[in-house]
Amino acid sequence: MALIELKDVSKLYGFGDATNVALDEVTLTIEKGECVAVMGPSGCGKSTLMNVIGLLDHPSHGDYYLNGRRSARLGSSQRAKLRRDKIGFIFQSFNLLGRLTAIDNVALPLLYKGKSPLARHKIARAMLERVGLHDRTYYYPHQLSGGQTQCVAIARALVNDPEIIIADEPTGNLDTESSRLVMELLAEIHKSGNTVLFVTHNPELTRYATRVMYMQDGMIKHDEQKPLGVVGRYAHTVIYGEPESHEDDDIAGVSALMKARERNEPAEKPARKTTKRRKTTKKRGGTK
Amino acid sequence: MNISNGNLRLAYESIRTTKFRSTLTMLGIIIGVVAVILVVCIGEGVKRQIGQQVVRYGDNVVVVRPLSEHRGILGGDSVPVGAAAPLTLKDIETVRRLPAVAAAVPLSSVSGSIKGDRQVNTPLVIATTPEFATFIKPQLKYGGFFEASQDANQVVLGSKIVSDLYNDSMPLGQTLSYRGQEFLVAGVFKNFNAPPLSIESNFNNAVFIPYDTVRNLTGVEPSIYEVLVRAKPGTNMPAFARSVQATLVQSHGGAEDVAVSAAGKTGSGTDQTLRLLTLLTMAAAVIAFVVGGVGIMNMMFVTVTERIHEIGIRKAIGATNRQILKQFIAEAFVISCLGAVYGVVAAFAGIGLLRLYTSLQPIVVWPIVIIAPLVAIASGVLFGSIPAIKAARKDPIQALRHE
Ligand SMILES: Nc1ncnc2c1ncn2[C@@H]1O[C@H](COP(=O)(O)OP(=O)(O)OP(=O)(O)O)[C@@H](O)[C@H]1O
Ligand SMILES: [Mg+2]
Numbered sequence: 001m002a003l004i005e006l007k008d009v010s011k012l013y014g015f016g017d018a019t020n021v022a023l024d025e026v027t028l029t030i031e032k033g034e035c036v037a038v039m040g041p042s043g044c045g046k047s048t049l050m051n052v053i054g055l056l057d058h059p060s061h062g063d064y065y066l067n068g069r070r071s072a073r074l075g076s077s078q079r080a081k082l083r084r085d086k087i088g089f090i091f092q093s094f095n096l097l098g099r100l101t102a103i104d105n106v107a108l109p110l111l112y113k114g115k116s117p118l119a120r121h122k123i124a125r126a127m128l129e130r131v132g133l134h135d136r137t138y139y140y141p142h143q144l145s146g147g148q149t150q151c152v153a154i155a156r157a158l159v160n161d162p163e164i165i166i167a168d169e170p171t172g173n174l175d176t177e178s179s180r181l182v183m184e185l186l187a188e189i190h191k192s193g194n195t196v197l198f199v200t201h202n203p204e205l206t207r208y209a210t211r212v213m214y215m216q217d218g219m220i221k222h223d224e225q226k227p228l229g230v231v232g233r234y235a236h237t238v239i240y241g242e243p244e245s246h247e248d249d250d251i252a253g254v255s256a257l258m259k260a261r262e263r264n265e266p267a268e269k270p271a272r273k274t275t276k277r278r279k280t281t282k283k284r285g286g287t288k
Numbered sequence: 289m290n291i292s293n294g295n296l297r298l299a300y301e302s303i304r305t306t307k308f309r310s311t312l313t314m315l316g317i318i319i320g321v322v323a324v325i326l327v328v329c330i331g332e333g334v335k336r337q338i339g340q341q342v343v344r345y346g347d348n349v350v351v352v353r354p355l356s357e358h359r360g361i362l363g364g365d366s367v368p369v370g371a372a373a374p375l376t377l378k379d380i381e382t383v384r385r386l387p388a389v390a391a392a393v394p395l396s397s398v399s400g401s402i403k404g405d406r407q408v409n410t411p412l413v414i415a416t417t418p419e420f421a422t423f424i425k426p427q428l429k430y431g432g433f434f435e436a437s438q439d440a441n442q443v444v445l446g447s448k449i450v451s452d453l454y455n456d457s458m459p460l461g462q463t464l465s466y467r468g469q470e471f472l473v474a475g476v477f478k479n480f481n482a483p484p485l486s487i488e489s490n491f492n493n494a495v496f497i498p499y500d501t502v503r504n505l506t507g508v509e510p511s512i513y514e515v516l517v518r519a520k521p522g523t524n525m526p527a528f529a530r531s532v533q534a535t536l537v538q539s540h541g542g543a544e545d546v547a548v549s550a551a552g553k554t555g556s557g558t559d560q561t562l563r564l565l566t567l568l569t570m571a572a573a574v575i576a577f578v579v580g581g582v583g584i585m586n587m588m589f590v591t592v593t594e595r596i597h598e599i600g601i602r603k604a605i606g607a608t609n610r611q612i613l614k615q616f617i618a619e620a621f622v623i624s625c626l627g628a629v630y631g632v633v634a635a636f637a638g639i640g641l642l643r644l645y646t647s648l649q650p651i652v653v654w655p656i657v658i659i660a661p662l663v664a665i666a667s668g669v670l671f672g673s674i675p676a677i678k679a680a681r682k683d684p685i686q687a688l689r690h691e
Contacts (some may be wrong), residue, residue, distance in 0.1 A: 057685045058602055077608040084606020095601045095688070099305050109605045111298075155603065 001068045003055055003163065003195055004030040005081030009062035011048050013208065013217075022048040024218035026061065030197070031209075032163070035190040035228075037206045038199045039235060040215030046199045047168050049215070054087050054166045055079045084109055089196075092169035094149045096141040096156070101127060103137045106155045113160060127155040130187060147178025154185055156231035165189055167198040171205065183208050299618040303626075306542035309587055310362035314627035316583025317664050320576035321631025323659040326638050327572045329650035330566045336651055348390075349423060350529045352383075352515040353534065356547050374545045375512040382539045383517055388528055392517045393420045396510040398502055402495060404453030404464040411449065411468070412494045415502040415510050422489075423516050430460045431475030433496075441502045448492040450476055464495075467505050471497070573660070580664055582618055582625070588675035592616070599679055600687030611671070613680040620672020621665065628661030628668075635660075 011023035022045045030036060038046050049058035052064060055071060066073040066082065074082070083089070096105045105125035106257070128134050131151040141149055150170060151285060157165055171179035179202070187208045190196045198209075206212050212232035214222040222234055303310040354374050375394070383392045396415040402408050421433035434442040443464065450459055461472045479492060502510050519528045533548040540546070560576075592599075599612060635657070641648045 051685050054604075056688070077610065079601065080606055080608040080611075083604065089604050091604075091688075095604070097598060097601060099301065112602075112605070112607045112611055160606070223565070 002029045002069060003032045003067040004028070006037045006059075007065075008057045009052060009064055011045070012060045012138035015143075021218045021269075023052065023059070026218070026220060028213075028220060028223075030195065032195055033190075033193060035187075035196045035208060035210045036198070037209035037212045037232065038197065038215060039201070039203075039206070039212060039232070040221075043185070044215045045218040046215055050166050050168045050197065050199060053164075055083050056087050056089070073178035080112075084112055085160055086163050087164045088154075088160070088162040090153050090157050090170045092172035093187070094146075094153045094173070096140070096149060096153055098141050098246065101138045101140055102133065102144065102152045105141070105152055106159055106170065109156060109160045123159060124155075127159050128152070130158070133157045146174050147180070147181055150174060150182050151157070151185065154182065154189075158189065163195060165194055165196045165198075167196070167197045169201070171200065171202065179205070203231055206235045211221075249273075295615050295618040296622060299622045302619055306591075309590065310623055312327040313583050313587035313623055314630065316580035317627025317668055318580075318634060320580030320630055320667075321660050321664050322635045322638060323576040324569075324573040324663075325632065325635035325653075325656055326642075326650065327569045328653050328656040328660075329399045329635075329639055330642065330648055331569050332564065332653050333648055334652040337393055337649060346518045348521065348523065348525065350517050350519070350525070350532055350548050351534065352379075352517060353513070353547050353549070357546050358656040374540060374543070375515055377509060377512075379539065380512075380515055382461065382535060383515070383532060386531060386535060388519050388523045388531070389423060390518045390520045391419050392515055393417045393423060393542060394499060394512040395420075395514040395516065396499060396502070396512045398497070398506070398510050400467050402453065402466050404459065404462065405455050406453055408449065408452050411452075412490065413495045413499050414491075414496055415499040415564055417499050420496070420516075423518065427478055428475045429478045430458055431473070434498055440498055440499070440504075441469065443471045444475040444477065444496040445473060445495050446477055446490075446492040446494045446496075447479045449495060452493075458484075465629060466495075466497070476493055526554050577663060577667045584623065585666045585671035585674055587623075588616065588620060589678075591619070592675045592679040595679075595684060596687045596690040599682050599686055600690065602683035603682070606686060609680040612682075613676050616676030616679050617669060617673050620669050624665040624672070625666025628664045630663065632657060632661055642689050 006026050006028040008025045009023055009028055010021065010025050013022060014140055024045075026049065038049065040046050046117045052059050053066075053169040055066070055074070058072075062268075066086070071079070082206065096102075097108070100108070103121070103124045106127050110120040125134070125137065128137055131154055132154070133148060133151055136144060136148060136152075139148075139183050141152070144152065150173075153160040154170075159165075165186065170182050170186070172180060183205055186196055186198060190208070198205075200206070206226075209232070210226065210228060212222075212226060212235065213220050214224075214234055224232055224234070226232060291436065293687065339654050352375065377394065393416055397414050398413045399410075400413065402411045402413070416432060416436050416637060427454055428444070429447065431444070432683055433444050443466075445453070445459070450457060454462060455465060457463065458476075463470050464468050464473065465471070477491065477544055499510065519525065529548045533546065536548075537544055538547045602615075636652075639652060640646050642650050
C-alpha cells in the first residue's frame with residue numbers, strides 16, 4: 001500500500017468560462033521514504049497539489065488515499081488530527097504566530113495533541129536544539145532572521161514526528177546560505193526515514209531529492225527517479241518555458257486546455273517529444 | 289482532552305498583547321457590572337432610609353393622614369402643605385377617647401419666615417403638642433422639648449437649620465422671631481436619618497413650635513397633615529388601626545376621608561416607589577449586560593477577522609474546530625472575568641464615594657455583588673462564542689490565504 005495515492009485528482013476554481021484548472025486529473029503514487037521535489041512555472045498548481053496532499057484542501061474531483069484511507073471520507077476533525085500527527089507543513093512565508101516565542105510556536109502542535117505543559121516544553125526544546133536554535137528559545141519571530149524563522153517552522157513541523165513533511169517553497173524567501181541550511185535539515189529528516197515533499201524553483205535543490213516531478217498547467221509533465229546528489233535532468237531546461245501554444249492552434253481557436261486534455265494519456269510517462277519544442281526562456285532565477 | 293489550562297494561558301497572552309482593544313471590550317462588562325451593582329445598592333439604601341422613616345415612630349404607632357383628591361406623582365397620598373384637610377383637634381380628642389390609645393399628637397405645617405442671627409424665609413415650621421417628644425427616638429442634643437402650655441414661647445430646632453439661623457452651633461437660650469413674636473430656643477435635636485426622597489418630614493430642617501401658640505398667633509386652627517397615634521403596649525396593631533379608622537369615619541359622618549397606616553409598614557406611596565425602583569434596577573441591569581455582551585461580541589468579531597490568518601496556521605498544524613472554538617471562548621471568558629473583577633472593584637469605589645459625598649446611603653447587597661459579575665461573565669461568554677463559532681468553521685486553506 002502506497003503512502004500517498006492520487007487518482008485523477010482535479011482542482012477547479014470558478015465556474016463556466018472563468019473556470020481555472022489548478023490540478024488536471026493528476027494520478028500519482030508516492031511511497032514511504034521518498035524525497036520528492038516538485039518544480040514548475042508559477043501558477044502550474046504546485047501549491048494546490050501540496051495542499052491537497054497535506055489535507056488542507058479538498059480536490060474537486062478524483063480520489064486521494066493517504067495510507068490507504070480515502071480522504072473524502074474523513075471528517076474535518078479527523079483531517080485536523082491527521083495534519084497534526086502525520087503531516088508536517090512548512091510554508092514559504094514561515095507562518096509562525098508572531099505573538100508567541102519560538103518555543104511556544106514549536107510547542108503548539110503538542111498543545112493541540114493534549115500534551116502536558118512540561119512535556120511540551122521538553123519536546124519543543126529538544127526540537128529547537130535539533131534545528132540548531134537552542135540559543136533562540138525565547139525569541140519572538142520578528143527577532144529572528146529568515147533562515148532561523150524557517151528553522152523554527154521546521155521544528156514545529158517535526159515536533160509530532162510526522163511521517164510526511166510537506167514544504168511549499170521552504171527556501172523561497174531565503175538567501176543561498178539559509179537555503180542550504182534549511183535543505184540540509186530536510187535531507188536529514190529524509191535520511192531518518194520520513195517522506196519529504198518539497199516545492200522549489202531552484203534546480204540546484206533537486207540534488208536533495210530522490211524523485212523530481214515537473215508540473216505544468218495542473219499536470220505532471222515529467223516524473224523522474226534519480227539518485228541523491230544529482231540535479232534533475234530537466235530541472236534547468238524544462239520548466240520555465242512559455243506555455244505551449246502554436247500559431248496554428250491559436251488560429252484554429254484551440255485552447256491550451258483542450259490541448260492539455262488531448263495529451264493527457266502520455267502524460268504518465270515523461271513526454272520527451274514535447275519538451276524539445278519548448279522555448280527555454282527562464283522566467284524566474286535559478287538561484288534565489 | 290485537557291487543554292483548557294493552555295488555552296487560558298494563550299487567551300491571557302492574546303489579551304495582554306492587544307491591551308487596548310481588550311480594554312475597550314472589558315469596558316462594556318465593567319460598565320454593566322458597575323451599573324447593576326450601584327443601582328441595586330442605591331435602591332436598597334433608599335429603601336432602607338424610607339423604611340427608617342416609617343419605623344422612626346416605633347412599631348406601636350399608627351399614622352393618620354387626610355385623604356385628598358389631590359394625588360402625588362406616584363399616586364401616593366401625600367398632602368400639599370396647607371391644603372384644606374379634614375383632620376382637626378376635635379378628631380384628636382375623639383381618638384384619645386379610645387381605650388387602647390396611649391397618646392395622639394397633631395403635626396401641622398405652618399408658613400412664615402424666621403429670624404435668628406440670620407433670616408430664613410421659607411422654613412419648615414411644624415406645630416405640634418409637647419407629647420410629640422415621646423414619639424420620636426432621636427434624643428435631643430441640647431436642652432429639652434417644650435413641655436406644658438407654660439412653655440408657650442419656646443421652640444425646638446432640627447440639627448441642620450441651626451447653622452442657617454445662628455452663628456453659634458449651640459443656640460440654646462437664644463431667641464428667634466416668628467410672626468412678630470419672640471421665641472426661646474429650648475432644645476436642638478440630634479440628627480434624624482433623613483431619607484433623601486422625603487420632603488414632608490425632613491425634621492433636620494424643621495422648627496418645632498407649640499401648636500396652641502400658633503393657634504393663638506394666627507387666630508385659626510392650623511391644618512393638620514398628620515396625626516400620630518400610639519397604642520398602649522400589647523395592642524394588636526392591625527385591629528388598632530382599623531378601630532382608629534372606624535372611629536374617625538364615624539365622627540366625620542361616614543366620610544372615608546382619612547387613611548390610617550401602621551407605622552411599621554410602608555405606606556402605599558413608598559410601596560409604589562420601591563416597585564418602580566426595583567423595575568428600574570432590573571431594566572438598567574438588563575441594558576447594562578446587553579451592552580456589555582454586544583461589546584464583547586463586537587471585539588470578538590474584530591478579533592476573528594483580524595486573526596483569520598492565525599486561525600489558518602493553527603488549523604494547518606492540526607487544531608480541530610473544537611480547539612479553535614475553545615481558544616476563542618477562553619479569550620471571551622478571560623476578558624469577561626477581568627472585566628467583572630474590575631467592575632466589582634469600581635462599584636465598591638462608587639459606593640464609597642456616594643456615601644462620602646452625597647446624601648445617598650447605598651448598602652452593599654452581597655447577592656448582587658456576586659450575581660452581577662457571574663451574569664456578566666456568562667453573557668460575555670455567550671456573546672463571545674458567536675464569533676468563535678464563525679472562527680472555528682473557517683476553511684483552513686482559505687484562512688491561510690487571508691492576509
Ligand atoms: N482560491 C483560488 N481561486 C481561484 N484560483 C486559484 C485559487 N488558488 C489558486 N488558484 C489558481 O490555481 C492555479 C494554481 O495555483 P498554485 O498556487 O497551485 O500555483 P503554484 O504552482 O504554487 O504557483 P507558485 O509557484 O507561484 O507558487 C493558479 O492559476 C491560481 O491562479
Ligand atoms: Mg505556490
